[in-house]
Amino acid sequence: MTAEYSQFTLHLKPSPGIDTPCIELDGDAIHSITDLNEFYKYLGYSQEIGLSGILPEEFVWDTYFKDSVKNCASCYQLHIIDFLLRYSKTFAKKYGNQCHKLITPHTASKAQCSAKTCKARKFVNPSPI
Numbered sequence: 289m290t291a292e293y294s295q296f297t298l299h300l301k302p303s304p305g306i307d308t309p310c311i312e313l314d315g316d317a318i319h320s321i322t323d324l325n326e327f328y329k330y331l332g333y334s335q336e337i338g339l340s341g342i343l344p345e346e347f348v349w350d351t352y353f354k355d356s357v358k359n360c361a362s363c364y365q366l367h368i369i370d371f372l373l374r375y376s377k378t379f380a381k382k383y384g385n386q387c388h389k390l391i392t393p394h395t396a397s398k399a400q401c402s403a404k405t406c407k408a409r410k411f412v413n414p415s416p417i
Contacts, residue, residue, distance in 0.1 A: 294390060296368040300324070300345070311368060318383070319376040330371050331364075362394035 297312045309321040321327050328344040337347055352364035369390055372379035383390065 296365055298368075311372065313383070318379050319372055327371065331367055365394050366391065 294314050298309070299312060299317075300309050309324055309327075310317045311319045311321065324344070328347070331348055332351060333344050333347045338344070342350070348364070352360040352367075369387065373384075373387070
């Protein structure tokens with residue numbers, strides 16, 4: 289089943305046309321991630337988690353995608369939107385007026401999410417930078 293709304297995709301490794309880690313929306317690379325450590329930290333990954341032997345990619349999978357009952361895939365999308373609003377002027381200018389359209393499909397799922405990382409997050413106001 290495919291989603292009936294736009295979703296963000298994270299590209300960590302170079303591929304044709306993508307040289308640096310980036311966030312993509314509907315096939316459009318909208319933000320290059322220059323500091324993956326900072327990005328993972330934004331998603332809730334910490335030094336303590338790393339010291340326990342969990343890699344950042346494992347943390348993201350385990351927290352947001354492994355247990356679909358927690359509804360965290362939507363939280364992941366909201367974290368990405370929030371990250372982009374805070375750190376990407378390009379995203380804010382190009383998609384700022386569409387934020388409510390991007391956020392709305394995920395809000396009901398976020399309300400049902402039981403993950404500590406998701407419940408603790410205070411999202412920014414989706415107004416352009």
